[in-house]
Amino acid sequence: MPHRPDRPTATAPRDPDAVRHAAATVLDPADADAVAALAAHSAGTLATVLTHASVRRFTADPVPDDVLAALEAALVRGPTSSALHSYTHVVVRDAERRRRLATLAGDQRWIAEAPLLVVGCADLRRARTIAHAQGYRYTAHDLRMLVSATADLTIGLQNASLVAQSLGYGTVLLGGVLNGALEIASELGLPERIVPLVGLSVGRPADDRWPAPRPRLPLPLLVHHEQWSLTADEEQALLAAHDAETRAQGTYEGRRIPWAAMGRGGTDPVAVGDYGVLEHVGRKQGRATWAPQGAKVDVDLPALGLKVHGTGDVDPT
Numbered sequence: 001m002p003h004r005p006d007r008p009t010a011t012a013p014r015d016p017d018a019v020r021h022a023a024a025t026v027l028d029p030a031d032a033d034a035v036a037a038l039a040a041h042s043a044g045t046l047a048t049v050l051t052h053a054s055v056r057r058f059t060a061d062p063v064p065d066d067v068l069a070a071l072e073a074a075l076v077r078g079p080t081s082s083a084l085h086s087y088t089h090v091v092v093r094d095a096e097r098r099r100r101l102a103t104l105a106g107d108q109r110w111i112a113e114a115p116l117l118v119v120g121c122a123d124l125r126r127a128r129t130i131a132h133a134q135g136y137r138y139t140a141h142d143l144r145m146l147v148s149a150t151a152d153l154t155i156g157l158q159n160a161s162l163v164a165q166s167l168g169y170g171t172v173l174l175g176g177v178l179n180g181a182l183e184i185a186s187e188l189g190l191p192e193r194i195v196p197l198v199g200l201s202v203g204r205p206a207d208d209r210w211p212a213p214r215p216r217l218p219l220p221l222l223v224h225h226e227q228w229s230l231t232a233d234e235e236q237a238l239l240a241a242h243d244a245e246t247r248a249q250g251t252y253e254g255r256r257i258p259w260a261a262m263g264r265g266g267t268d269p270v271a272v273g274d275y276g277v278l279e280h281v282g283r284k285q286g287r288a289t290w291a292p293q294g295a296k297v298d299v300d301l302p303a304l305g306l307k308v309h310g311t312g313d314v315d316p317t
């Protein structure tokens with residue numbers, strides 16, 4: 001059923017007092033006032049969600065304190081699995097530290113360029129410490145906890161990203177952080193069992209125009225109703241049609257994964273006009289360079305104190 005503005009339904013309160021009250025549940029009074037004042041200028045949620053596009057070129061203009069306060073509120077104001085808050089975010093403004101982190105997260109230039117970085121970390125330490133202090137053994141399952149923690153921290157980062165975008169800032173999420181988890185944990189001085197997973201760069205877009213929305217796979221591939229509703233042939237046909245579109249539009253021009261990365265030798269057999277979404281996804285999944293990164297996460301998680309198989313404490317107390 002379409003949205004009916006004339007029908008009374010419960011909506012999130014938008015009056016200044018209610019907004020200030022919500023901000024004040026996580027911010028000190030001065031920051032809550034500043035954030036409530038900013039809320040009056042932010043664009044509507046739907047427009048912000050729909051116009052999302054990652055930004056990877058930033059000006060050096062610092063992110064003002066009131067905007068940072070709004071982002072911090074957004075990082076923690078979302079839902080949290082079992083009310084456990086199994087995340088910790090680290091805000092990095094220092095340029096030298098951002099430069100080092102840019103290298104550790106896979107040489108991503110925009111991490112150094114954007115004036116603000118948030119490193120979203122899965123925190124499997126805090127709840128276990130509390131359990132121990134309460135006199136209980138930790139019998140939870142770290143892999144299961146890691147999944148919930150990943151959802152928690154990603155919700156926070158995405159909320160912060162939407163708030164930033166609604167205020168005219170550009171953002172890009174950074175899954176490359178996980179590839180340097182061990183080294184990034186050391187750079188950030190993190191205690192054991194806190195794992196850097198996903199980052200968010202924030203800053204003013206360097207380009208005059210907001211990036212156009214980038215293509216998505218066709219909706220029937222991504223959203224089903226009630227049950228899985230595609231035959232293999234229908235799925236293939238939708239993928240093929242989308243592939244043809246991306247080839248015709250040159251979607252992957254300049255973003256091609258080089259043949260050398262595939263570890264096959266010889267020259268690239270795929271012509272420029274034949275490189276579409278299918279070739280790109282295939283190469284992303286099949287490139288030889290994934291292997292060491294896969295192995296690294298296998299090493300990094302236990303090195304950071306996580307028990308990736310089975311339940312309970314790594315070192316039972």
Ligand SMILES: Cc1cc2nc3c(=O)[nH]c(=O)nc-3n(C[C@H](O)[C@H](O)[C@H](O)COP(=O)(O)O)c2cc1C
Nearest residue numbers: 052053054055108172173174175176177198213214
């Ligand atoms: C979990 C996650 C991790 C991502 N990691 C990176 C990253 O490390 N570097 C990067 O430049 N973009 C990263 N992105 C952004 C995606 O590349 C981007 O969302 C995608 O290409 C679609 O483009 P759009 O966001 O402009 O629509 C990530 C996005 C998500 C959701």
